Amino acid sequence: MAAMARSWATKPHIGLWAIGFWLVLAALPLIGFVTESPSFEYYLFMGQSMLIYAIAVLGLNLLIGFNGQISLGHSAFFAVGAYAAAILMVHASVPYWLAIPLAGIVCFGAGFLFGFPALKLEGHYLALATFTLAIAVPQLLKHKSIAGWTGGVGGVLLDKPDPPAFLPLSVDQFLYYVCLIVAMALFWIVYNLLRGRSGRAMMAIRDHAMAAGTMGIDTALYKTMTFGVSAAITGMAGALSAITVAYVAPDSFTLQLSISFLVGLVVGGIASLPGCLIGGAFIVLVQNSSQSISDWMKDAFSLRYDVPAWAIYGTLLLLLMFFLPNGLAGGITAIRGLFSRATQKT
Amino acid sequence: MDKEATPLLSVRGVSVRFGGVVALDDVSFDVAPGQIAGLIGPNGAGKTTLFNCLSRLYQPSEGEILFEGTSVLATPRHRIPDIGIGRTFQNVALFDKLTVLENVMVGRHSRTGSSFLANALRLPSVVREQNAARDRAMELIEFMDLVPFTHWPAGGLPFPIRKRVELARALAAQPKLLLLDEPAAGLNHEEVGTLEAQIRRVRDVQGVTVLLVEHHMSLVMSVSDKVITVNFGRKIAEGTPDEVKRHPEVIRAYLGTAD
Numbered sequence: 001m002a003a004m005a006r007s008w009a010t011k012p013h014i015g016l017w018a019i020g021f022w023l024v025l026a027a028l029p030l031i032g033f034v035t036e037s038p039s040f041e042y043y044l045f046m047g048q049s050m051l052i053y054a055i056a057v058l059g060l061n062l063l064i065g066f067n068g069q070i071s072l073g074h075s076a077f078f079a080v081g082a083y084a085a086a087i088l089m090v091h092a093s094v095p096y097w098l099a100i101p102l103a104g105i106v107c108f109g110a111g112f113l114f115g116f117p118a119l120k121l122e123g124h125y126l127a128l129a130t131f132t133l134a135i136a137v138p139q140l141l142k143h144k145s146i147a148g149w150t151g152g153v154g155g156v157l158l159d160k161p162d163p164p165a166f167l168p169l170s171v172d173q174f175l176y177y178v179c180l181i182v183a184m185a186l187f188w189i190v191y192n193l194l195r196g197r198s199g200r201a202m203m204a205i206r207d208h209a210m211a212a213g214t215m216g217i218d219t220a221l222y223k224t225m226t227f228g229v230s231a232a233i234t235g236m237a238g239a240l241s242a243i244t245v246a247y248v249a250p251d252s253f254t255l256q257l258s259i260s261f262l263v264g265l266v267v268g269g270i271a272s273l274p275g276c277l278i279g280g281a282f283i284v285l286v287q288n289s290s291q292s293i294s295d296w297m298k299d300a301f302s303l304r305y306d307v308p309a310w311a312i313y314g315t316l317l318l319l320l321m322f323f324l325p326n327g328l329a330g331g332i333t334a335i336r337g338l339f340s341r342a343t344q345k346t
Numbered sequence: 347m348d349k350e351a352t353p354l355l356s357v358r359g360v361s362v363r364f365g366g367v368v369a370l371d372d373v374s375f376d377v378a379p380g381q382i383a384g385l386i387g388p389n390g391a392g393k394t395t396l397f398n399c400l401s402r403l404y405q406p407s408e409g410e411i412l413f414e415g416t417s418v419l420a421t422p423r424h425r426i427p428d429i430g431i432g433r434t435f436q437n438v439a440l441f442d443k444l445t446v447l448e449n450v451m452v453g454r455h456s457r458t459g460s461s462f463l464a465n466a467l468r469l470p471s472v473v474r475e476q477n478a479a480r481d482r483a484m485e486l487i488e489f490m491d492l493v494p495f496t497h498w499p500a501g502g503l504p505f506p507i508r509k510r511v512e513l514a515r516a517l518a519a520q521p522k523l524l525l526l527d528e529p530a531a532g533l534n535h536e537e538v539g540t541l542e543a544q545i546r547r548v549r550d551v552q553g554v555t556v557l558l559v560e561h562h563m564s565l566v567m568s569v570s571d572k573v574i575t576v577n578f579g580r581k582i583a584e585g586t587p588d589e590v591k592r593h594p595e596v597i598r599a600y601l602g603t604a605d
Contacts, residue, residue: 195474216456
């Protein structure tokens with residue numbers, strides 16, 4: 001028979017593990033005060049990217065993992081969030097801290113509206129409909145009629161915000177903390193949703209939409225709301241990306257970005273919150289390091305040819321899916337289960 | 347007006363057609379408050395079709411369904427639990443990845459009202475509502491003898507347990523009328539005995555009126571105050587279990603004609 005499950009409904013508090021983990025994430029940039037390493041700024045930038053991807057995956061996970069709707073179009077919401085933040089900051093002189101939630105609101109509207117046609121579609125059909133978003137939005141952003149705001153093919157350049165004078169932080173340390181605070185706030189919000197009435201309704205729809213309807217859940221409202229909230233979260237990740245990179249360009253938001261989110265989601269763990277952080281780290285580390293692994297293999301085995309980086313990436317994915325079908329978060333849970341059973345025996 | 351005379355549920359001339367097939371043909375009957383009513387009939391007689399009209403999964407082509415005087419057919423599907431109608435499904439429709447407790451708590455959805463935003467911010471009112479919903483769910487889990495399974499995912503549980511979870515979930519909405527679609531299907535003799543006691547307790551302790559579709563004749567006949575028989579989409583008999591058992595049309599429908 002099945003094992004006892006972690007029940008969202010019975011979680012009154014945030015666990016010690018989670019608090020400890022976030023504290024470690026908050027302490028990492030402080031290494032900058034003791035290290036002389038010239039690569040540290042680069043590591044900080046990677047940390048920012050991981051957090052941003054983790055937020056994007058969180059948005060997608062709310063939709064796919066907890067509500068059972070698929071989206072191949074979340075790169076579009078990421079793009080809309082990035083552009084909204086960039087345009088607000090450059091053309092309307094909106095401060096960065098206000099531009100992030102405003103970008104979220106814009107994306108909520110976009111996602112909520114897209115949620116209505118999505119109501120009629122399920123599974124493969126919804127995948128195709130959202131796919132069109134992913135391919136259409138980058139082209140639309142380049143369109144001449146809005147080039148005055150979007151900068152057309154050239155995109156928008158913006159200034160990285162300066163840390164406030166009272167904080168002795170470098171720009172990259174500061175931006176890391178901006179990403180971390182937004183991530184913590186959004187993870188907290190999603191965590192609250194999931195352990196409450198709204199989250200139960202979302203998961204009920206995922207597990208049995210018709211029964212959820214007869215329980216009094218307005219399935220149409222909840223599905224569109226979830227689409228909106230999901231788009232808002234991923235859009236705020238886009239806004240953070242615009243701020244940390246200080247540049248938005250239409251071609252950075254291709255279908256491949258959507259697929260990266262999906263890969264991060266599946267590798268991290270579907271319907272797992274820690275999985276979103278793992279997924280965000282995976283996207284940055286593994287995509288970046290496939291090339292390094294390729295170079296290392298060429299050296300180490302004295303190969304005459306390059307090993308294609310994407311083939312390494314693909315092999316890694318295959319192995320992960322084969323050995324950890326529930327994602328890395330699922331694997332960690334399984335190992336913890338084994339460990340606690342072993343300690344119970346002794 | 348005499349309370350007994352006012353039916354809780356009144357089905358009036360309901361017909362359902364799927365293309366050219368007539369699934370229900372001008373069916374009328376009443377269920378009084380506090381009654382346990384049985385709806386019987388051979389396979390394909392239209393019993394589940396009628397249930398699906400009551401929970402607004404199907405739209406009848408003709409007729410009216412009144413619940414405490416309000417039109418069920420004018421109520422959207424997700425408002426049906428609000429007006430006091432709950433149901434279970436023939437094949438058990440649980441939320442498999444959620445635990446038993448969470449399943450029953452989803453049943454409280456229509457009796458709670460916290461918004462998306464209030465939930466996102468976990469306002470104190472949300473916490474209070476959540477605790478109350480959990481307490482009520484735990485009472486029902488005890489009522490249905492499900493305590494050992496409280497934190498198990500519903501998907502992995504044996505069929506008879508799943509049926510009890512579904513009943514607890516339906517009761518969580520505090521229905522005035524509970525529709526049970528073949529509650530005895532897939533249960534063994536002993537489990538049917540338990541079920542019968544549970545149906546009686548639902549009526550006597552929770553004060554819920556029950557309308558059940560069932561093939562298990564001895565259960566229907568012993569638990570029901572009133573039995574309605576349908577065949578080929580038409581009502582052929584209505585009355586006390588003894589009356590219905592002796593009704594020539596019912597005997598013909600179940601045993602075939604003598605000649």
